[in-house]
Amino acid sequence: MNYSVGEIANIVSGNVIGDDQISVSEVYFDSRKIGLSDNGLFVAIVSDKSDGHDFAQECYLKGVRVFMVSKPLDLRGTQILVDDTLMALQKLAAHHRSTFGGKVIGITGSNGKTTVKERLFSLLKDHFNVFQSPKSFNSQIGVPLSLLKLKAQNDLALIEAGISKQSEMSSLEEMVKPEIGILTHLGDAHDSGFSSRSVKLKEKLVLFRQANLLIFPYDLGVATTIREELPKIRLVSWSRKNQECDLFISSEKLSPKATQIELRIKGQSYQLEVPFSDKASLDNLYTCLALAMVFEISMESTFVKIKSWQSLDMRLKIETGLNDCNLINDSYNADWDSLSVALEQLKTMDPSKSNVAILSELEESFDNQNFEFLRDLLHSAKVDIFIGIGHSFGQTKVKFAKSNYFFDSTEDFLHGFRSSKFKNNNILIKGRRSFHFERIYDVLKRSSHEALLEVDLSAVIHNYNTFKMNLKRETKVLAMVKAFSYGTGALEISKILEYHQVDYLGVAYPDEGIQLRENGISTPIMVMNPDIGSFNKLIDHNLEPEIFDFSHLDVLIKFLEARNATLPIHLKLETGMNRLGFQMNQLDDLISLLKSAKSVKIASIFSHLAQSDQKDDSFTHEQFTRFESMSEIICNAFGSIPRHILNTDGVINYTTKQYEMVRLGIGLYGYCSDASFSENLEVVSSFKTRVSHIKNVGTDETIGYGRTGRMIHEGRIAIIPVGYADGLDRHLGNGKWKVMINDKLYPTIGNICMDMSMIEIDASVNIGDEVIIFGKKPTINEMSSVLGTIPYEILTKPSRRVRRVYFKD
Numbered sequence: 001m002n003y004s005v006g007e008i009a010n011i012v013s014g015n016v017i018g019d020d021q022i023s024v025s026e027v028y029f030d031s032r033k034i035g036l037s038d039n040g041l042f043v044a045i046v047s048d049k050s051d052g053h054d055f056a057q058e059c060y061l062k063g064v065r066v067f068m069v070s071k072p073l074d075l076r077g078t079q080i081l082v083d084d085t086l087m088a089l090q091k092l093a094a095h096h097r098s099t100f101g102g103k104v105i106g107i108t109g110s111n112g113k114t115t116v117k118e119r120l121f122s123l124l125k126d127h128f129n130v131f132q133s134p135k136s137f138n139s140q141i142g143v144p145l146s147l148l149k150l151k152a153q154n155d156l157a158l159i160e161a162g163i164s165k166q167s168e169m170s171s172l173e174e175m176v177k178p179e180i181g182i183l184t185h186l187g188d189a190h191d192s193g194f195s196s197r198s199v200k201l202k203e204k205l206v207l208f209r210q211a212n213l214l215i216f217p218y219d220l221g222v223a224t225t226i227r228e229e230l231p232k233i234r235l236v237s238w239s240r241k242n243q244e245c246d247l248f249i250s251s252e253k254l255s256p257k258a259t260q261i262e263l264r265i266k267g268q269s270y271q272l273e274v275p276f277s278d279k280a281s282l283d284n285l286y287t288c289l290a291l292a293m294v295f296e297i298s299m300e301s302t303f304v305k306i307k308s309w310q311s312l313d314m315r316l317k318i319e320t321g322l323n324d325c326n327l328i329n330d331s332y333n334a335d336w337d338s339l340s341v342a343l344e345q346l347k348t349m350d351p352s353k354s355n356v357a358i359l360s361e362l363e364e365s366f367d368n369q370n371f372e373f374l375r376d377l378l379h380s381a382k383v384d385i386f387i388g389i390g391h392s393f394g395q396t397k398v399k400f401a402k403s404n405y406f407f408d409s410t411e412d413f414l415h416g417f418r419s420s421k422f423k424n425n426n427i428l429i430k431g432r433r434s435f436h437f438e439r440i441y442d443v444l445k446r447s448s449h450e451a452l453l454e455v456d457l458s459a460v461i462h463n464y465n466t467f468k469m470n471l472k473r474e475t476k477v478l479a480m481v482k483a484f485s486y487g488t489g490a491l492e493i494s495k496i497l498e499y500h501q502v503d504y505l506g507v508a509y510p511d512e513g514i515q516l517r518e519n520g521i522s523t524p525i526m527v528m529n530p531d532i533g534s535f536n537k538l539i540d541h542n543l544e545p546e547i548f549d550f551s552h553l554d555v556l557i558k559f560l561e562a563r564n565a566t567l568p569i570h571l572k573l574e575t576g577m578n579r580l581g582f583q584m585n586q587l588d589d590l591i592s593l594l595k596s597a598k599s600v601k602i603a604s605i606f607s608h609l610a611q612s613d614q615k616d617d618s619f620t621h622e623q624f625t626r627f628e629s630m631s632e633i634i635c636n637a638f639g640s641i642p643r644h645i646l647n648t649d650g651v652i653n654y655t656t657k658q659y660e661m662v663r664l665g666i667g668l669y670g671y672c673s674d675a676s677f678s679e680n681l682e683v684v685s686s687f688k689t690r691v692s693h694i695k696n697v698g699t700d701e702t703i704g705y706g707r708t709g710r711m712i713h714e715g716r717i718a719i720i721p722v723g724y725a726d727g728l729d730r731h732l733g734n735g736k737w738k739v740m741i742n743d744k745l746y747p748t749i750g751n752i753c754m755d756m757s758m759i760e761i762d763a764s765v766n767i768g769d770e771v772i773i774f775g776k777k778p779t780i781n782e783m784s785s786v787l788g789t790i791p792y793e794i795l796t797k798p799s800r801r802v803r804r805v806y807f808k809d
Contacts, residue, residue, distance in 0.1 A: 704750025
């Protein structure tokens with residue numbers, strides 16, 4: 001979006017106090033998510049919990065100069081005065097939507113909205129310039145913020161809409177106005193906000209009252225209601241029971257990690273194998289196939305993409321725990337439908353072990369009907385031991401399992417239930433985020449080392465899509481996963497990127513690429529530092545080497561000819577970095593050699609920028625000129641060849657030089673040099689541990705090696721099991737760094753040791769409390785500033801003995 005203050009005021013019927021000519025291109029409502037901003041509008045939303053007007057001064061200090069308010073503020077800057085800021089935000093979004101020339105697909109349902117949206121994006125992005133609403137932006141605030149991000153170059157938008165009570169959908173529909181609707185599911189989520197399930201269905205259907213077409217699962221039994229509520233809409237449905245539906249699933253053969261499917265689409269039969277077997281993922285798949293059918297996208301090409309889908313959007317993670325236990329970790333989510341999926345997984349676990357379910361309260365307040373329904377689910381899953389955490393469980397006499405234990409809070413459970421009680425069990429750990437069940441998981445997992453690096457896969461994809469929205473539709477992306485994916489884990493990051501149809505992956509060394517191939521990654525992989533002794537491996541694993549000099553090229557050609565093999569190569573050109581690459585005066589010989597060789601094919605031409613973080617830099621423009629001149633000579637000899645020179649900062653600062661491909665590295669992990677752009681990115685990595693010991697220390701006593709830490713008064717220190725061997729730099733000792741414990745920062749004291757560190761704490765800290773070394777706060781940028789280095793180095797510091805834990809919202 002790009003509006004002047006005056007235009008916004010006219011759209012929302014507001015009055016301007018200040019300069020009405022200021023241009024606005026970003027909208028904020030959360031002061032915590034604002035970076036240095038010079039073109040942002042802060043909307044002061046008033047809710048039951050907070051008043052955005054109270055944070056306007058903080059926003060001003062961050063550079064915001066335009067404010068939408070419902071009461072005048074004593075504040076420098078321009079204000080747009082309206083009666084209701086939320087309604088004004090929605091009115092602005094509705095106007096912006098009305099200027100959009102493409103189609104909007106509105107997605108709603110009790111669950112599955114975000115997964116369907118993301119999977120549709122992966123299917124449609126090669127056919128359309130697709131915008132998708134960020135993460136789960138589906139609320140009264142999230143929907144308008146999503147719509148305001150629509151750009152003129154988008155020709156299709158995927159927008160989620162979620163409701164939790166009656167009369168909410170009308171305002172969302174007035175903004176979204178989808179041409180195509182998708183109803184994913186109708187389940188128990190938010191039932192308490194509606195007088196009946198029928199009323200909830202009718203409320204959801206309000207989103208589609210002006211749509212032309214609606215896709216829905218026929219087996220929900222809602223077709224009659226839909227026809228009554230939306231008599232003019234075209235209906236497209238899928239079913240496992242009704243052969244008359246547009247998409248009919250005639251057979252599903254399930255195995256633990258895959259499903260063989262036979263289905264009929266418009267009378268034509270197809271067979272497909274997918275790498276998941278849970279009902280929720282299969283339901284989402286069929287919804288996506290129905291839309292592909294509507295757009296007349298080839299089913300054969302669609303199936304190829306679907307085969308690379310991973311079940312990463314399932315939050316379930318199965319690991320070995322202590323005392324020969326199996327752990328199913330779903331510690332970030334809890335509602336009735338996902339609970340059913342998780343219990344189905346528990347039921348399929350090792351039958352020689354007894355089943356344990358550790359569950360938190362759900363969103364709804366429990367009553368007798370809820371308790372009885374939960375009891376039936378647990379009995380069906382053959383749960384032997386039930387542990388309920390939350391106040392509601394203590395108020396029931398329902399017998400959920402053979403053995404039942406209730407605790408008011410996670411803290412009470414950790415203090416009152418010994419982990420030694422668990423032996424030879426299958427344990428499901430499932431709770432809402434607010435219960436922090438990851439603490440329970442940490443206690444029950446089998447690990448001698450308590451440091452972990454949390455990797456948010458949703459944030460990786462959010463960052464990937466943020467950059468994608470700044471690229472032309474035809475521009476390809478090479479994602480750098482070298483150096484263990486900047487410390488986060490190459491395989492897991494590659495899987496999620498492949499699922500989202502990244503065009504290329506980049507690794508530093510052949511062994512990194514081999515690991516990906518051996519774990520099923522099929523995306524093209526470029527190897528940036530191939531050594532001559534690795535050429536055999538490159539051929540065997542279909543890896544594409546970077547070639548930067550004649551010595552490597554000569555040997556590679558001879559090697560390929562001897563094996564009667566061919567291999568794509570990536571030519572690196574020297575344009576000013578003065579590191580590696582062919583120079584201008586070598587191009588004639590290079591072209592001559594390549595023309596005579598039939599065993600190599602040029603997959604791309606590329607170079608590196610020396611100062612991509614500098615905007616409008618004269619040397620960088622000289623590099624572009626050299627690159628274009630050199631690549632033109634090569635292309636004149638061989639025809640059109642993809643070119644790439646931009647990295648993360650280059651994409652931001654020199655977007656007109658995208659050529660045919662760009663390389664994304666550190667930007668995928670949430671970092672770039674542009675402070676404004678970085679506010680659109682999300683933190684991927686959080687380095688965490690827990691307090692292992694607490695010690696009382698007297699005045700003037702010293703702490704640690706070299707006695708460099710000294711207590712100036714009587715106090716307490718915490719010992720954490722993380723040291724410089726884990727990646728906590730030794731220069732961060734003696735108060736130079738602070739860690740976060742219970743939302744408060746505490747300084748290091750004494751030198752960082754190899755395997756542990758000491759933290760000066762107060763009386764509020766307890767053994768077992770979570771310690772954040774870096775993440776959302778304190779940040780990697782802050783740590784790199786203290787150490788006088790760059791975020792790249794900090795990201796790659798956590799050692800391999802630090803356990804990586806992956807989750808996806």
